[in-house]
Each structure stands twice: as structure tokens, then as C-alpha cells.
Amino acid sequence: MDATLKLWAVILIVGALNYLSRLSFIALFARRQVPPLLGRAFRYVPAAMLTALIVPMVVTLPAGAVGPALPKIVAALVAGCVAFATHSQVKTLGCGMVTLWALQALAQRFG
Amino acid sequence: MRRFASDRDFRAGFTAMLPVCIGTVPFGLVCGVGAAAAGASALGALGLSAIVFSGAAQILAVQLLAAGSPLAVIVLTCFVAGLRFLIYSAAMAPYLRPLPPRWQKGLAFLLTDQAFAASVRRFDAGGDPRAGGLFFLGGGFALWSSWQLTNLAGYFVGNLIPAAWSLEFAVPLCFIALVAPHFRSYPTITAALVSAFAVIAFAGLPMKLNLIVAGLTGIVAGTLADFARERWMPR
Numbered sequence: 001m002d003a004t005l006k007l008w009a010v011i012l013i014v015g016a017l018n019y020l021s022r023l024s025f026i027a028l029f030a031r032r033q034v035p036p037l038l039g040r041a042f043r044y045v046p047a048a049m050l051t052a053l054i055v056p057m058v059v060t061l062p063a064g065a066v067g068p069a070l071p072k073i074v075a076a077l078v079a080g081c082v083a084f085a086t087h088s089q090v091k092t093l094g095c096g097m098v099t100l101w102a103l104q105a106l107a108q109r110f111g
Numbered sequence: 112m113r114r115f116a117s118d119r120d121f122r123a124g125f126t127a128m129l130p131v132c133i134g135t136v137p138f139g140l141v142c143g144v145g146a147a148a149a150g151a152s153a154l155g156a157l158g159l160s161a162i163v164f165s166g167a168a169q170i171l172a173v174q175l176l177a178a179g180s181p182l183a184v185i186v187l188t189c190f191v192a193g194l195r196f197l198i199y200s201a202a203m204a205p206y207l208r209p210l211p212p213r214w215q216k217g218l219a220f221l222l223t224d225q226a227f228a229a230s231v232r233r234f235d236a237g238g239d240p241r242a243g244g245l246f247f248l249g250g251g252f253a254l255w256s257s258w259q260l261t262n263l264a265g266y267f268v269g270n271l272i273p274a275a276w277s278l279e280f281a282v283p284l285c286f287i288a289l290v291a292p293h294f295r296s297y298p299t300i301t302a303a304l305v306s307a308f309a310v311i312a313f314a315g316l317p318m319k320l321n322l323i324v325a326g327l328t329g330i331v332a333g334t335l336a337d338f339a340r341e342r343w344m345p346r
Contacts, residue, residue: 007155009182010172014189015162021196023219025204027212034201041334044302046195046224048329050290051303052310052322053167053192057283059311072280079284083291089134089225092288093281100280 071103115249120242124249127233131225131250132257134288137281138166139258140272143265145173153266160262164255165223167192169262170282171319180318191323199227209240218244221251224289297340302333 020028034042058076060069079096086092115121139160146156151173159169168189175185199222207215230247272278294300306329313321 003150003176004152004155006182007149007151007176008158010176010185010189011155011158011162013182013186014168014172014193015164017186017190018163018165018168018193018196019220021190021193022200022222023216024197025201026207026219026222027215030204030208030215037334039201040337041330042198042201043337044298044330044333045198045326047290047293047299048302048306048333049192049195049326050286051306051329052325054283054286054290055307055310055325056314056321057279075280076283076287079287080291080294083288084294087292089285089288090130092291093134093137093284096284096287097277097280100277104275104277 071100071107074103075100115245115252118245118249120245121249121252124230124233124246124251125253126249127246128226128229128250128253131229132253135166135225135254135258135285136261137278138285139261140265140269141279141282142166142169142173143262143267144269144272145170145177145265146262147266147269149173149177151176151266153263156262156266157259160259161255163189164220164258165193165196166258166282166285171322175318178318184318184320188319188322191326194326195224196222199224203227203230203234206234206240206243210244214244218247218251221248221255223251223254226251226254228289298333298336301336302329305329305332 025034054076058069058072060072075096078099079092082088082095083092142160143156146159146169151159159172163169163172171188171192172185175188200219203222207218210218226247229250230243233246234243290303294303306325309328310321310325313324315321316324
């Protein structure tokens with residue numbers, strides 16, 4: 001498939017599906033009751049999905065590369081504590097990046 | 112838009128979202144860089160950020176496009192990653208119900224992780240639903256506009272950012288900021304831990320299918336832990 005055509009197919013289909021997910025309970029199923037089991041499962045979608053997105057970006061996946069990934073893992077844990085305590089996106093971002101830079105500088109000097 | 116720009120609640124929403132916009136600047140830059148790396152045209156990159164308007168879906172889409180994955184896999188992965196919008200939609204629905212359908216359809220487009228987190232608090236404070244809607248609209252408009260600017264900036268000048276800054280690490284940090292505050296109940300923590308374990312255990316699967324497996328496994332684990340808590344740990 002032509003690359004431009006494929007990109008626009010992705011934009012339009014993913015855009016439409018995302019919009020339908022966003023619209024779902026606001027308009028489409030507004031009058032319908034969510035089945036209890038589904039409602040219960042729903043509560044865990046953000047935690048499960050966001051974690052699945054986060055972990056591969058923090059842990060360098062081809063296993064055995066624990067050394068280079070360590071600063072990112074520590075920085076992610078620091079950021080997690082800051083986010084838990086402050087609920088602030090800017091503070092989480094700032095503390096996480098500064099921790100990563102500090103650890104990378106240390107690793108370069110002593111590693 | 113000019114009609115709204117002078118509205119007090121719209122402006123309050125717009126202003127309240129500005130710190131969040133600053134927090135998403137690095138994420139937007141990374142998305143723009145990713146679109147350029149995947150060989151998208153400037154119009155394609157803008158279409159992606161303007162229409163899809165979801166950093167997680169955009170990152171996954173450009174990575175899978177660059178890897179030459181089939182269209183069906185890209186669509187499925189982005190859709191599953193976007194399932195969390197169902198939750199936000201369900202949580203926002205009661206607040207938007209008093210508004211006319213036209214408003215609901217417009218505001219739904221602006222529903223994002225950040226807009227949801229910022230607006231629920233405001234809606235909980237009560238008051239006139241139209242004022243809450245205008246607050247949400249103002250915030251969503253601020254976020255959507257800044258998202259287009261940072262994506263375009265990343266597309267055109269992102270390659271000037273030194274690799275030593277590890278800017279791409281801002282992406283997991285944005286998600287950590289969203290997910291960590293929820294780690295207050297055992298089922299939620301179970302869902303996250305099982306998902307983290309599964310995404311590594313199934314890392315060998317092609318085309319990032321481990322994301323879908325891990326997400327679904329985590330949801331099932333969280334739900335089971337929820338039943339278990341109810342059964343053995345009555346309040």
C-alpha cells in the first residue's frame with residue numbers, strides 16, 4: 001500500500017475509533033445501563049493500559065541491558081512517588097527528567 | 112470561537128489548562144519527531160495530531176508505520192490503547208447529560224487524559240452545567256491548540272534537540288503523572304503490576320502485540336482482585 005495512503009487511512013480510522021470511544025457513554029449509550037461486570041472491569045482499564053505503555057519505554061526490552069536502563073528505572077520510580085504525592089504533571093516531569101540527567105551524568109563519570 | 116472567547120467560564124478553563132499544556136510540550140515534540148522519522152508529510156503529521164489528538168495513539172501509530180506493520184494491526188493497537196477513553200466518557204457522561212446533544216458531540220472530541228483529570232474536579236464542584244461545559248471547552252481548546260503547535264515544532268525542528276537530553280523519556284513521565292495518583296487500592300495496583308509483568312513476558316510478540324495482551328491481562332487481574340477484595344476483605 002502507498003505510504004501516504006496508509007498514513008491517512010490510519011489517521012481517519014484511528015481518529016474515528018478514538019472519537020467513538022470518547023463519545024460512547026456521553027452520547028451513544030447515554031440511556032443504557034452499563035452491565036455490572038463490565039463496569040467493574042472498566043475501572044482497571046486506565047491503570048492496566050497506561051502501565052503497559054509506560055514499562056517498555058522505561059525498561060530497555062532486549063533483556064540483559066539492565067545497566068543502561070537503570071537510570072531510567074530509578075527516575076521513573078522517583079517520578080511515580082512525586083506524582084502520587086503531588087498530582088502535579090509539571091513537578092512529575094521536572095523531577096523525573098532531572099533525576100535521569102543526574103544519574104546519566106554520574107554513570108558517565110564513574111561508569 | 113469569538114463568541115466563547117469573552118465568556119468567563121471558557122477563559123477560566125483555558126487558563127486552568129495552561130500549566131497542563133506546558134507539561135505536554137515535550138510529549139508533543141516527541142510525537143512530531145516520531146511523525147517526521149516515520150516519513151510523514153507535514154500535512155500528514157498535522158492530520159495525525161489534529162484528528163487523532165491522542166499522544167499514546169500517535170506514538171504507537173508512527174512507530175508501527177515506521178516498522179511497516181499492516182494497517183489492521185496499527186488500527187487494533189491504537190484502538191485498544193484508546194479504550195481508556197470509554198472510562199473517561201462514562202465518568203464524564205453524568206456531568207454532560209444536561210447539555211444539548213450538539214454540545215456533547217463537540218466536547219467528546221476534546222476528551223483526553225489531561226482534560227478529564229482537570230475537569231472532573233470542576234464538574235464535581237457543581238453549579239450550572241453550561242458553565243462546566245464552557246470550562247471544559249476552554250481547557251480542551253487550549254490543550255488542542257498547544258498540541259498542534261508542539262507537534263509541528265517537533266516535526267520541523269525536533270531534530271535540533273540534542274539526543275543527550277533524552278527528551279523521549281518525557282513520554283513515560285507524562286503517563287506516570289496520570290497513573291500513579293490512582294495507586295490507592297489493591298485491585299488497581301494488581302492491575303498495574305500484572306500488566307507490567309505481562310508486557311515484559313510477552314515482549315517477544317511481533318508488532319507490539321504485547322501491549323494488547325498486557326492491557327487485557329491487567330484488566331482481568333484487576334477485576335478478579337476487586338472480586339477477591341469484596342469476598343474476603345469486607346469493609
